[in-house]
Amino acid sequence: MNRQAQAAVLLLTGGAILHAGLTDLYLRYVKAGLRPLLLTAGVVLIATAIATVWYERRSPRPQRDGDGERDGDGERDGDGDGGGHAHRDGDGHAHREPRIAWLMVLPLLALVLVSPPALGSYSAMRTGTALQKQPWGFAELPKGDTVRLSLVDYAGRAAYDHGRSLDDRRIRTAGFLAVGSDGTPYLMRMALSCCAADAQPVKIGLTGRTPTVLRPDTWLEVTGTYTGKQTKDPVNDGIIPFLNVTETKPIKAPKDPYDESWNG
Amino acid sequence: MTTTNATRPAVEDSEPDGTTADAGEPKGWQFNSPLVLTMLLLAGVVLQGPIRGALSAPVMQSWMTVFVAVIVQALPFLVLGVMLSAVIAVFVPPSFFARALPKRPALAVPVAGMAGAVLPGCECASVPVAGALVRRGVTPAAALAFLLSAPAINPIVLTATAVAFPGDPEMVLARFVASLLVACAMGWLWHRLGRADWLRPPDRPSWEDLGKGAAFWGSVRHDVMHAGGFLVVGAMAAATLKAVVPADWLGLAADNLVFSILALAVLAVLLSICSEADAFVAASLTQFSLTARLTFLVVGPMIDLKLFAMQTATFGRGFALRFAPATFTLAVLVSSLVGAVLL
Numbered sequence: 001m002n003r004q005a006q007a008a009v010l011l012l013t014g015g016a017i018l019h020a021g022l023t024d025l026y027l028r029y030v031k032a033g034l035r036p037l038l039l040t041a042g043v044v045l046i047a048t049a050i051a052t053v054w055y056e057r058r059s060p061r062p063q064r065d066g067d068g069e070r071d072g073d074g075e076r077d078g079d080g081d082g083g084g085h086a087h088r089d090g091d092g093h094a095h096r097e098p099r100i101a102w103l104m105v106l107p108l109l110a111l112v113l114v115s116p117p118a119l120g121s122y123s124a125m126r127t128g129t130a131l132q133k134q135p136w137g138f139a140e141l142p143k144g145d146t147v148r149l150s151l152v153d154y155a156g157r158a159a160y161d162h163g164r165s166l167d168d169r170r171i172r173t174a175g176f177l178a179v180g181s182d183g184t185p186y187l188m189r190m191a192l193s194c195c196a197a198d199a200q201p202v203k204i205g206l207t208g209r210t211p212t213v214l215r216p217d218t219w220l221e222v223t224g225t226y227t228g229k230q231t232k233d234p235v236n237d238g239i240i241p242f243l244n245v246t247e248t249k250p251i252k253a254p255k256d257p258y259d260e261s262w263n264g
Numbered sequence: 265m266t267t268t269n270a271t272r273p274a275v276e277d278s279e280p281d282g283t284t285a286d287a288g289e290p291k292g293w294q295f296n297s298p299l300v301l302t303m304l305l306l307a308g309v310v311l312q313g314p315i316r317g318a319l320s321a322p323v324m325q326s327w328m329t330v331f332v333a334v335i336v337q338a339l340p341f342l343v344l345g346v347m348l349s350a351v352i353a354v355f356v357p358p359s360f361f362a363r364a365l366p367k368r369p370a371l372a373v374p375v376a377g378m379a380g381a382v383l384p385g386c387e388c389a390s391v392p393v394a395g396a397l398v399r400r401g402v403t404p405a406a407a408l409a410f411l412l413s414a415p416a417i418n419p420i421v422l423t424a425t426a427v428a429f430p431g432d433p434e435m436v437l438a439r440f441v442a443s444l445l446v447a448c449a450m451g452w453l454w455h456r457l458g459r460a461d462w463l464r465p466p467d468r469p470s471w472e473d474l475g476k477g478a479a480f481w482g483s484v485r486h487d488v489m490h491a492g493g494f495l496v497v498g499a500m501a502a503a504t505l506k507a508v509v510p511a512d513w514l515g516l517a518a519d520n521l522v523f524s525i526l527a528l529a530v531l532a533v534l535l536s537i538c539s540e541a542d543a544f545v546a547a548s549l550t551q552f553s554l555t556a557r558l559t560f561l562v563v564g565p566m567i568d569l570k571l572f573a574m575q576t577a578t579f580g581r582g583f584a585l586r587f588a589p590a591t592f593t594l595a596v597l598v599s600s601l602v603g604a605v606l607l
Contacts, residue, residue, distance in 0.1 A: 005297040006489050012305075017339065029333035037340035044343050048488065051481035098486070100493030100577070105301070107335040107496060109308045114319060116329040122322035123329075123507070130548040134430065193424070194541030195337030197330050197506060200548050236551055 001101045007052040009104050014045030016111045027256045028118040030195045118257035119199050121178035121216040124188045128236025130200035131155050138165040146170040146223065151189040152202045152259050158241035163226035171243065174221045174251060175204075177214060184231075185210050186240070187222060192258035199258060205231055205242040219254075223247040323507055331503035334570070337538060338388045338495055343488065345389030349396035350483040354476050358401040369403045373451035376406035377444055380413030387415035387539055387565050388495065388574070392487050395578035404463055409451030412591065415539040415565035416443035425561065428543035432554060434606055435561075442562045442602040446595045453590065464580035494577040498570025502536040509534075518551040528556045529596045532564035539565035555603030562599040567591045 020026040021038040141147050151173045175187040185206040190199040229242040365372040394411035429435040517527035542564045546557040567588050576584040
């Protein structure tokens with residue numbers, strides 16, 4: 001891949017990263033906190049592309065009429081002539097540019113053309129629940145008859161507090177649907193600590209008035225009450241608490257499909 | 265000019281060993297690459313529909329998501345590391361490192377290992393920086409200690425470990441001690457046994473005679489494209505494992521002490537998770553002992569598929585093939601011992 005082509009790939013990659021960072025696209029792949037770094041990286045990649053083209057265009061000309069170069073002049077003039085020039089021209093062609101760089105086209109195409117969706121039920125069912133006991137206890141629930149809790153919060157209270165902090169109140173939570181091999185419906189959230197490669201599901205089982213049509217990966221808002229029923233995740237023996245459902249409603253997927261609260 | 269030649273050994277005479285993947289290429293190819301690139305991108309756009317159709321199976325979708333996620337997550341850190349390495353290569357004179365590090369390599373190794381604590385990032389950033397240090401005349405033993413320790417003992421990673429293991433604060437200490445021990449031991453091992461001709465950085469063009477601006481941007485461009493290509497290889501391997509290999513076979517290994525340690529060490533290599541996130545994955549492997557999970561945390565930042573590819577890119581294949589197994593073995597041994605003492 002010659003330098004013009006590299007500049008093009010750098011420009012497109014930088015642009016794609018910037019685009020992903022400026023829209024919500026990046027939330028499908030990485031944690032929200034990575035956004036400033038992503039934007040910086042996009043800008044740097046574009047700057048590299050521009051600098052590559054800039055120096056490439058200037059290189060055939062003699063060095064000393066170089067203007068607007070960002071370094072000290074004395075330094076450049078010092079080594080500009082004594083053989084340095086011939087050397088550069090001599091191996092400017094001899095140095096082959098890295099051919100492995102062609103692979104950089106793949107993530108570019110994947111990100112721009114395919115924009116794969118956030119991880120869903122397929123990965124979630126293959127990975128054990130990441131629910132963990134939190135040592136610092138549970139916060140008081142907000143007032144009201146129906147309490148809105150994150151799925152991870154409900155699962156923690158149900159599994160490790162036996163619902164004591166839930167006071168028999170009605171719980172409303174949201175997640176995407178997955179169906180176990182025995183037909184049990186589960187509601188899940190993927191929890192993320194850095195990028196989708198480390199995403200892990202937190203699962204709750206649904207019992208009671210579960211939806212009649214179970215389409216995996218649809219997002220649901222469910223309302224229900226605590227139940228003592230539990231099961232073990234076949235993958236890692238983790239606890240999967242249940243929710244006794246009274247009402248379900250399909251919703252749109254949230255802006256950030258991953259739960260990033262539980263791990264700081 | 266003389267400084268250029270002195271600080272870049274083995275540029276002219278490095279024989280094509282395939283690791284650079286660009287040896288023996290017909291010259292005509294290079295002139296066509298913008299054309300090839302345009303055709304590739306056009307083909308991608310035209311075939312968008314069929315490609316999407318083929319990729320709609322859940323296993324392919326989750327493969328693509330993980331693949332893109334690893335790249336998107338690693339790219340900012342790669343860019344950071346590449347910029348830092350370009351700064352070292354262009355603006356920091358070699359004499360600085362001669363003064364900053366102890367003269368004797370045996371002492372320089374632990375100093376460089378501790379210095380790893382100040383590079384806040386994951387392993388993608390440390391590889392190009394270590395490469396720049398070697399090219400800048402730092403003794404390889406010290407640069408390698410830095411390479412291994414930086415991703416494991418910086419404050420961000422240790423904080424993440426503390427958050428992921430709220431009930432076991434000794435995990436943080438164990439991770440710090442074991443990682444630093446392995447890094448220093450590998451540095452000393454290289455100092456005793458390493459041979460300079462194993463370390464063969466692939467052919468790099470020199471830009472120093474073009475002025476500092478051109479040198480800086482040339483270095484950034486070359487390293488992003490080169491290491492980025494290898495990063496893609498690593499990301500593909502990691503995505504394949506995550507999407508295809510079922511997780512429940514792990515449960516089989518959890519019962520036996522030796523097996524469980526080895527299983528998690530191999531898993532760390534295969535999964536290639538960023539060192540800032542691996543503690544959370546380790547925390548969820550609840551059926552394994554703390555020592556086995558410590559092994560996961562020590563091996564992962566030092567050697568995994570993505571890192572192996574990037575080390576090949578920076579130091580040459582002959583180096584990576586020797587360095588990776590040695591690091592793996594030492595990391596498993598040391599973390600088992602530290603785990604037995606501290607956990």
